[in-house]
Amino acid sequence: MMEKEKHDLLIFNGTILTLNSNYDIIEDGIVGITNGVLKRIEARNKDKELPKSQQVLDASGGIIMPGIINTHTHAPMTLFRGLADDLPLLTWLHKYIFPLEGKLTFDLVYKGTLLACAEMILSGTTTFCDGYFYEDAVAHATRQAGMRGVLGQGIIDFPAPGVPDPAENIRHAERFLESWQGETSLIIPCLFCHSVYTCTEKTLRSAHRLAEQVGVLFQIHTAETQEEVRKVKKERGVSPIQYLYRIGILERETLLVHVIWVDETDLECVKKSQASISVTTESEMKLASGIAPLPSFLAKGIKVGLGTDGCASNNNLDMFREMDTTAKLHKVVSLDPTVLDARTVLTLTTAEAAKTIGLWDQVGSLEAGKRADIIIIDTKRPHLTPIYNPYSHIVYAASGSDVRDVIIDGRIVMKDRRILTFDVEEVMRDVRRESAHLARGFPLTRG
Template sequence: MQAELLIHAQWVLPVDPLDRQLTDHAVAVADGRILAVLTSEEARRSVEAQRVIELPGHLLMPGLVNAHTHAAMVLMRGLADDLPLMTWLHEHIWPAEQRWVDPAFVADGTRLAVLEMLRGGITCYNDMYFHPEVTAQVTAEAGMRAVIGMIVVDFPTGYAASADEYIAKGLALHEHYRNHPLIRVAFAPHSPYAVSDAPLQRVRALADELEVPIHIHLHETRDEVLQSLRDHGERPISRLNRLGLVGPGLVCVHMTQLEEDEIALLADSGAHVVHCPESNLKLASGFCPVAKLLDAGINVAIGTDGAASNNDLNMLGEMRTAALLGKGVAGSASALPAATALRMATINGARALGLEDEIGSLEPGKSADLVALDLRDSHTQPLYHPVSQLVYAASQQQVRQVWVRGRHLLRDGLPTGLDNGRIIAAARTWGERLGR
């Protein structure tokens, strides 16, 4: 077998249907795709590789999928902490966005976010923010994978003046990236309270026509539900269902306020849920009933949310919090085990984004989006169970290697194609402006 790259690792986690934990295995890569996952002994006999990388003491796994972000908002990290969601949005974040968010802000913020995510083992993210064409360009230039949201709200911003203009700009974005190897798009109506019925119905029709997902904040807080009951006479998910949006292409973010019939609706429709545990905790938004959703057969992924409400883009930390919080909410120590949290952060995220045939697991034919962590660190010793150590003990600093489509984007903990000093200097400049 001819390969361009052969990576040997002490442990390989394919995140396949059997949840195997492989010891002393290798992954062979050619043309940016996985050729084979095989024992190191067999690989040394049967694979001729142009480059061989030996990773003793390392765990090799699929790249993490951050299923909900507002990447450029990393420049608002710490700007308005310790506030409830609506106060945070109306009195701090939205005014700051009206004043400062422009293409330069989004470009610098996205570069910082991409740098942080790659260093934390994230190879794909799902974004919702203004100037998505800038987010897409910066991400593609960095060699990272993303699903970029075609943002829609009713109110005017510096990006667009009306829902029709948001949608028109989104359609242009879709056309530009329709055949791109790294960038996909999704419709991203912000939330039921920020988008009226007519634009939501148009989004539904266009999403069906273009076969793209719909990414939306939903049932994030109790106040959101009460507002919907007051203004529309029904709960938000019922309204979306009436408008035809609830289906296998719907990606519902947060979902902290759910009743049993709503869980049944999600299960029957094939809709996906993205759990953002740390953002929900920080904003006191509520608790997503993850164990109930999983038991009902609903696909649940994990997202960090934006760094303005988290305050990081750390999917390793998010996995740990999701696992621990899931146990507490369910009242069972066996709820949401480590292997389930890992699936939520990899293949479940890929499935929610319609990318499960491309990423999310290490299987022949899939893209070589790979991450290696050094588990020889004191944080993860002694090591009895690799998946448990990964979820409950590993840190971002242990991420040493990252590949996307076989391209080495993080080598020995250092980015290969991003100017770390320049990116941080730009972030500091924005901090000085916003902090005045």
């Protein structure tokens, strides 16, 4: 670009982790942003003045890196955090989650999502992939927060929040896609079928056809529990993944969530179809669902991203914790400390994560031409001193609270840990007030 041209925002005085295909690290780097696009990523030339810019942000020697991507969550479930823990999966689902969801309204989902956005921004997440009901409310809240969201309207063959008649579920999803497609570049609408065991073949096929026609991502929980695999094999003759493959739903725009109880043939189907996988380690551990064979996915060249899942089963949205737990879990189960090294794990929340949700041409790395989703990590802290290997620090030592600034689409959304797009205190007050109503009628587990 012409030297005279002014950037909108210039970040300087930090170590840039580009997460590009060469994994370039730029010491004392500068990042120039114009119209939400990364225009300049380079080492500072000490002999020259800084390039001109409307706004300047001093990274104070910290780490400048791509914003974190959470590839699977149900944002409004922040409303249920800690209300029902340490329970068998079916009790948790039928005695708590489903009845609780019966109390949801558009307004509650909006507030729960804003709360989730606050937590995500404060822990460095700039993009999240969501699947829930009242997804319209999720989209409005995400836009208010200034986050990038790949948002899936939920489809299930049971009465659901906002969709009391399951016969209307596809039509409802279609309306959601219509109202958000192309509305704003930050909201990318998509579809989220709950699972094979809660959707009929007709529903799965219709939903997938719709996703294909509009050209959006199709998400589905798959092979999460042994019970699910047994049930699907009994009712549909093959495993959930082979069933999806058989009915033509497994393809490049499909994101399979969990994928724990699988065999070689299942993985071959995923590989052949070029579908992607989201692994939500902490939630899968907490619900005792099992351990997804993540190293095998990577060895096969399957696209994988990490996610938190909803707050009712995690119970937080901090992707730094998710990275740390994922790396350590796979080391201990394989009794091999070389499995899932820190840099590989970081790609599962940045570059590789972007590929799983179809956004690799826009985000996931810091490269000229991409959208400017950036976080700055404050490294002047005892637990991050000294720094030999920034990847190691991010995965094993840092936490979400070390993120100092967040930029999404070129806009500063958090500065010095203060969120600038909405009033977080007010959102917390609102949710606290609603929590009594939500908890009423449920035996709280305080034991």
